[in-house]
Structures are given as C-alpha cells and as structure tokens.
Amino acid sequence: MKKLLFLIAAISLITATAFSQVSIKLPLAAGDTIKDGGTASKVLQVTTAPSGVVLHVVLTKISGTGAGTTVCQGSLDGVNYVTIGSSYTITNTATQSTVFYITAPVPQYLKILSTGSGTESVQQVVWYRAPKYQPTP
Secondary structure (H helix, E strand, O other): OHHHHHHHHHHHHHHHHHHHOOOEEOOOOOOOEEEOOOEEEEEEEOOOOOOEEEEEEEEEEEEEOOOEEEEEEEEOOOOOOEEEEEEEEEOOOOEEEEEEEEEOOOOOEEEEEEEEOOOEEEEEEEEEEOOOOOOOO
16 A cells, blocks of 8 residues: 555656646737737746746737737736846747746746737737756756
C-alpha cells in the first residue's frame, strides 16, 4: 500500500512539473481585437514564483491597414501598470508576432496592451510560459 501511495505521489509530481513547462494560450474574449485607434489588452495574474515568464503575442490582421504598438506592462496591484522593456511596432502584414521575456522577480500582474493607429481590425492572441526553474546546460 505504501509503495502504491509513493508511486501515485511521484506520478503527480512528474505530471505537475511537466504541465508547468508547457505554453498556455489565454482564452479569446470580446475586446481582443484592436479596432482602428482603439486598444486590446490581456492580463495574466502570476500566482506562483516562476524563474521568469515568456509572453508570445500573435497579431492577425482581419481587415484594414495594420499599424500601432504592442507593449508588455507589469503591476503589483493590478491597477497601476508600467511598461517593461521595449514596444513592438505593428505593421501591415497578415500575421506577425513578438515575444516578451520577463525575468525574476516577476510582477504579480502582467498585461499585454496593443494600441492601434489607423483603420484596422487586428486580433491579438497571447500565449505564455512560466517555468519554475531554468534547466542547466
């Protein structure tokens, strides 16, 4: 019986570790499309202590002329955000993407904010990965 419990615990630990290493797509919702000079944003609340977070933003042009910027912002209270790193310029292509790397310590809230500047309809999709440790080479 003890061996069975140990085996179940070991499998649970391995499974939890494996799932923490996969990329997760944030669900699409109303407001995930940049329309003309408007904005679209996604907020990720970090509830663990990862060694860093990778945010992959995919922008797909639906219509019009794509233009504007995408930035990654961080916050400790979920209200007051500051930009982390450089902004990404949205161009007039069918699909484009960028990756933002945030190293520890990671803010509790991360926001991807895309702002249009023109007459466009561009859908924003965000993927993230928050590994608990970095593998050693």
